[in-house]
Amino acid sequence: MTVRLSDGVIILEGACLLDDATILLDLMLAHPAATIDLDKCTRLHMAVAQVLLAAQRPVLRPPDDAFLRERLAVLLPTVAN
Amino acid sequence: MDEMLAQFLIEGRELVAQAEDDLNALIASPNDRARLDSAFRTIHTLKGSVALFDMAPAGRLLHVAEDLLDTARGDATPLDPATLAALIAAIDQTARWIDSIEANGGIGGDAGSIADTLIARLRADEGNDQSAPSSWLSPLLERHADAADAAEAELIAFRYRPDPECFFRGDDPLAVIAGVPDLVALDILPLAPWPALPDFEPYHCSVMFEGLSMAGDAELRTAFRFVADEVDILPVPARQAETAAETVPGALQTLRVDVARIDALANGVGELIVAGNALSHVAAKVDRIDPRIGATIRAAQTDLDRAVGAMRRAVMAVRSVSLGPNLRRLPRMVRELAASLGKTVTFEMTGDSTEVDKGIADAIFEPLLHLVRNAIDHGIESEDGRRAAGKAATGLIRLEVKPDGDHVMIALSDDGAGIDPARIREIAVAKGLIEREAADALEDAQALRLIFAPGFSTAAAITNVSGRGVGMDAVRVAVEQLSGRIEIGSVVGQGTAIRLRLPLNAIMTRLLIVRVGADRYGVPLDRIAETVSIRASSIMAVGAGRACVLRDRTLPVLSLAAMLGGADIATPTAKLLVTEAGGEPVGVVVDGFGERIDGLVRPRAGILAGVPGIAGTTMLGDGGVLIVLDLAELVA
Numbered sequence: 001m002t003v004r005l006s007d008g009v010i011i012l013e014g015a016c017l018l019d020d021a022t023i024l025l026d027l028m029l030a031h032p033a034a035t036i037d038l039d040k041c042t043r044l045h046m047a048v049a050q051v052l053l054a055a056q057r058p059v060l061r062p063p064d065d066a067f068l069r070e071r072l073a074v075l076l077p078t079v080a081n
Numbered sequence: 082m083d084e085m086l087a088q089f090l091i092e093g094r095e096l097v098a099q100a101e102d103d104l105n106a107l108i109a110s111p112n113d114r115a116r117l118d119s120a121f122r123t124i125h126t127l128k129g130s131v132a133l134f135d136m137a138p139a140g141r142l143l144h145v146a147e148d149l150l151d152t153a154r155g156d157a158t159p160l161d162p163a164t165l166a167a168l169i170a171a172i173d174q175t176a177r178w179i180d181s182i183e184a185n186g187g188i189g190g191d192a193g194s195i196a197d198t199l200i201a202r203l204r205a206d207e208g209n210d211q212s213a214p215s216s217w218l219s220p221l222l223e224r225h226a227d228a229a230d231a232a233e234a235e236l237i238a239f240r241y242r243p244d245p246e247c248f249f250r251g252d253d254p255l256a257v258i259a260g261v262p263d264l265v266a267l268d269i270l271p272l273a274p275w276p277a278l279p280d281f282e283p284y285h286c287s288v289m290f291e292g293l294s295m296a297g298d299a300e301l302r303t304a305f306r307f308v309a310d311e312v313d314i315l316p317v318p319a320r321q322a323e324t325a326a327e328t329v330p331g332a333l334q335t336l337r338v339d340v341a342r343i344d345a346l347a348n349g350v351g352e353l354i355v356a357g358n359a360l361s362h363v364a365a366k367v368d369r370i371d372p373r374i375g376a377t378i379r380a381a382q383t384d385l386d387r388a389v390g391a392m393r394r395a396v397m398a399v400r401s402v403s404l405g406p407n408l409r410r411l412p413r414m415v416r417e418l419a420a421s422l423g424k425t426v427t428f429e430m431t432g433d434s435t436e437v438d439k440g441i442a443d444a445i446f447e448p449l450l451h452l453v454r455n456a457i458d459h460g461i462e463s464e465d466g467r468r469a470a471g472k473a474a475t476g477l478i479r480l481e482v483k484p485d486g487d488h489v490m491i492a493l494s495d496d497g498a499g500i501d502p503a504r505i506r507e508i509a510v511a512k513g514l515i516e517r518e519a520a521d522a523l524e525d526a527q528a529l530r531l532i533f534a535p536g537f538s539t540a541a542a543i544t545n546v547s548g549r550g551v552g553m554d555a556v557r558v559a560v561e562q563l564s565g566r567i568e569i570g571s572v573v574g575q576g577t578a579i580r581l582r583l584p585l586n587a588i589m590t591r592l593l594i595v596r597v598g599a600d601r602y603g604v605p606l607d608r609i610a611e612t613v614s615i616r617a618s619s620i621m622a623v624g625a626g627r628a629c630v631l632r633d634r635t636l637p638v639l640s641l642a643a644m645l646g647g648a649d650i651a652t653p654t655a656k657l658l659v660t661e662a663g664g665e666p667v668g669v670v671v672d673g674f675g676e677r678i679d680g681l682v683r684p685r686a687g688i689l690a691g692v693p694g695i696a697g698t699t700m701l702g703d704g705g706v707l708i709v710l711d712l713a714e715l716v717a
Contacts, residue, residue, distance in 0.1 A: 021283035054275035
C-alpha cells in the first residue's frame with residue numbers, strides 16, 4: 001500500500017500515483033489531526049502533491065528523494081519537535 | 082457569503098487602493114521607480130484575483146493596464162499624465178465592479194463594452210513599443226533574486242500552466258518538472274486559493290509552475306516537449322536580473338494572518354490578565370497566614386503583570402491597522418454621489434494613516450459613508466444656491482482623523498447650509514419624538530442631537546442617496562457599539578461638523594464595579610463622567626421622576642436598582658454615577674462603588690442576548706462572572 005494510516009500518521013511510500021490522491025484526501029478528511037510521513041516516498045503524482053499542498057498538514061519526516069524534498073516538502077509545514 | 086468572495090472583497094479593495102495610491106504618486110513624480118514597480122505588482126495581483134470570479138472584462142482591462150506598466154518599467158521614458166489618467170480610470174472602474182459584485186453578485190451586461198472603451202483609451206496612449214515583456218517574468222525574478230544572483234550561468238525562465246484536465250490524459254506535471262535540468266528556482270502556484278479539503282477536487286490539476294533553470298534553451302524545450310503548448314520559455318535579460326536584485330532588500334517582510342487567529346491571541350491575553358488578577362486574591366489570603374510568602378507572590382504578580390502588559394501591547398499593535406485602506410473608497414464615492422446629485426464637491430482627507438484596532442477600522446466605514454452621504458445630500462447646497470449665498474460653487478467636505486491619547490478623533494465637516502435647530506425641533510415634535518414644551522426648552526446644541534434619536538430623518542423626500550432607512554440613529558448606535566461617542570455642531574449658512582471619538586483598541590475595557598443590593602455589576606469607565614456622594618435628602622421628586630442639583634445644574638436622577646427591577650435601599654447618603662443620555666448628564670443611584678478593573682467584555686450571548694441594558698459579561702479574578710451594564714441603553 002502506498003498510502004496508509006498508522007498510529008495517527010499518514011504514511012506515503014514508494015511511488016504514489018494518480019489514484020492515491022483520493023485515498024490520501026479521504027484519510028485526511030477522516031483524520032484531521034494526522035501528520036504526514038514522506039520518508040519512503042520516491043515519487044508523487046501532481047494529484048497527490050496538490051492534496052498535500054492544499055491541506056498543509058505537518059510533515060513528520062521529509063522524503064529522501066532530493067527533488068521531492070527540496071521542491072515540494074519545503075512548501076509544507078514540519079512537525080515541531 | 083462565500084469565503085473566497087469575502088476575502089476577495091477585502092483584498093481586491095486593498096489592491097485598488099494601493100494601485101490608486103501608486104498611480105497618483107506617479108502623477109506627482111513620474112520617475113519614481115518604486116511606485117511604478119508597486120503599481121505593476123499590485124495590478125498584476127489584482128488581475129489574478131479578479132480572474133477567480135465571473136468578471137472577465139475586468140481581467141482583460143487589468144491585463145492591458147499591467148502590460149502597459151510593464152513596458153514602462155522596461156523603458157526609460159516615464160508615463161505621461163494622459164496614460165496615468167487612463168490607468169486611474171481603469172482602476173476606478175475595477176473598484177466599481179468590485180462594489181457591483183458585492184451588491185449584485187455580478188458586474189453587469191455592459192461590462193464588456195466599458196472595458197473595451199477603457200482599453201482603447203489605454204492603448205491610445207501606448208507608446209510604439211509593442212514588444213512588452215511577459216508580465217510574469219519580473220515578479221518571478223523578484224521572488225528569486227537571490228537564486229538569480231547566485232546563478233553561475235545565464236538563466237532561462239519558464240512558466241508551465243498544465244491544463245486542469247491533464248490528469249485524465251495521463252499527464253503528471255510534477256514528473257515533467259522533475260525532468261527539468263539545472264533547476265535553480267521553482268514556484269508551485271495554486272491557480273486559486275486552496276479550497277477547504279471537503280471541496281477539493283483531486284482530479285483537477287489546480288496548480289501552475291514558474292521557475293528558473295540554468296540549462297540551455299534547447300534542453301529546456303526538450304524537457305517540456307510533450308506539453309510545449311502549455312509552457313512559455315523566456316531568456317532572463319541581465320538587466321532585469323539586476324533591478325530585481327535591487328528591489329528585494331527594501332521589501333517589507335509581511336505575513337497575511339487570519340484575523341480569527343489574532344483574535345484568539347487577543348482573547349488569550351485577556352484571559353491571562355484576568356488569571357493574573359486572581360493572584361492578588363491569592364496574595365491577600367496568604368498574607369493572613371504568612372505575610373512573607375504573600376509579598377513573594379505579589380512580587381511574582383508584578384513581574385507577570387509587566388510581561389502580560391507588554392504582550393497585550395504587542396497583540397494590540399498586531400491588530401492595529403491604518404484606517405486608510407478602509408477609507409480610500411470614500412473619495413471616489415464622494416465624486417459619484419456628488420455627480421448623481423448635480424453638485425460639485427471637493428473632498429479632503431487627512432490623517433487617514435492613523436492606526437486603530439482592526440475591528441474599529443472595519444466597522445467605521447459604513448457610519449462614515451452615511452455621514453458623508455448626508456453631508457453631500459443635505460449639507461452642500463446646489464451650485465446656484467451656493468452662489469446665491471455668496472459661497473464658492475464647489476462645496477468642501479473635510480475628513481480629519483487624528484489620534485488623541487488612547488482614542489482617535491474623526492471629524493467630518495462641510496461648508497454647506499448647516500442645520501437649523503428650529504427645523505429639527507419642528508420635525509421632532511411632528512414625529513412625536515418629543516413634546517413641544519420640552520423641545521422649546523432645549524438649547525440649540527441639545528436640539529441638534531435630536532437628529533440622533535430613533536425615527537428621526539430630516540429628508541422631506543427620500544432621495545436615492547441618503548434616507549434609506551438607516552438614519553443618524555443607526556450611525557450613533559454603530560459608534561456607541563464601538564464604545565465611541567458622537568457629537569454634532571452646526572452653524573446655519575456655514576456648515577456642519579460631526580465629531581466621532583473612538584477608542585484605539587477594544588481588547589480590554591476599564592470597568593468600575595458598582596454595588597446594587599447584594600449584586601455587583603461592571604460599568605465601562607468611558608461611560609462615566611464622574612462619581613459623587615450626595616445627601617439622599619437633596620434628591621427631590623420632580624414630576625414623575627427625581628432630580629438633584631449638582632454644581633448649580635439640575636440633574637435628572639434614576640435608580641439603578643429600579644432599572645434592574647429591584648427596590649431602592651434608603652440610606653442617608655446617595656452614591657451617584659453621572660453618565661450621559663442624549664448629550665445631557667444623568668445621575669444614576671447605586672448602593673456602592675467597588676474597585677476598578679480591566680475586563681475582557683464578552684458580548685451578551687445565550688439567555689442574556691435578549692436582555693436590554695446588558696453589554697456583556699466579564700470574568701473576575703476570583704472566578705466569578707460580572708455582568709457589564711450598557712448604561713446608554715439603560716438610561717435611554
